[in-house]
Amino acid sequence: SKASVIQLVLMSVVGIFIGLITAIGEEIGWRGYLVPATLERVGIKKALNILLYFGVGMALAYSYIRSVYAGNSRMVFCSGFLFMIIPVGMIYGIITIKTKSIWPAIFLHAAHNTFDQLIFGTVTVANNKMFFVSETGIFTIIFAWIVAVFLYKKCND
Numbered sequence: 001s002k003a004s005v006i007q008l009v010l011m012s013v014v015g016i017f018i019g020l021i022t023a024i025g026e027e028i029g030w031r032g033y034l035v036p037a038t039l040e041r042v043g044i045k046k047a048l049n050i051l052l053y054f055g056v057g058m059a060l061a062y063s064y065i066r067s068v069y070a071g072n073s074r075m076v077f078c079s080g081f082l083f084m085i086i087p088v089g090m091i092y093g094i095i096t097i098k099t100k101s102i103w104p105a106i107f108l109h110a111a112h113n114t115f116d117q118l119i120f121g122t123v124t125v126a127n128n129k130m131f132f133v134s135e136t137g138i139f140t141i142i143f144a145w146i147v148a149v150f151l152y153k154k155c156n157d
């Protein structure tokens with residue numbers, strides 16, 4: 001219905017605006033400091049690989065911390081979150097390198113959090129739908145990996 005579409009648009013705009021506040025803090029550290037510092041020392045190919053391995057470690061820690069608040073089992077949440085956050089971190093890193101700015105990563109991070117947590121998480125909470133489209137959903141994970149692999153290959157061409 002028209003009211004639902006308006007509500008979805010408003011939730012998206014407000015959610016992204018609020019998400020910018022938290023994303024700025026994370027992205028200043030990750031893409032504002034870590035990516036350029038690594039890139040400067042080892043070049044793009046090694047930097048992407050180092051950041052991938054570093055991202056795996058951080059994703060493990062972050063997924064466990066986030067799982068404390070998850071309604072489903074920790075193992076399912078940790079696995080899904082881990083396989084989602086690794087390619088998403090690579091996407092943010094590659095976009096930061098290519099644009100030489102953290103702002104695209106900040107906006108993507110805010111949009112990702114808004115749609116995966118606020119919108120998809122809310123509409124898929126019942127009947128195990130969250131395993132398909134949400135922050136730990138299989139379709140979200142597959143899409144993130146496709147985009148990350150594509151961008152990674154483009155950086156290494």
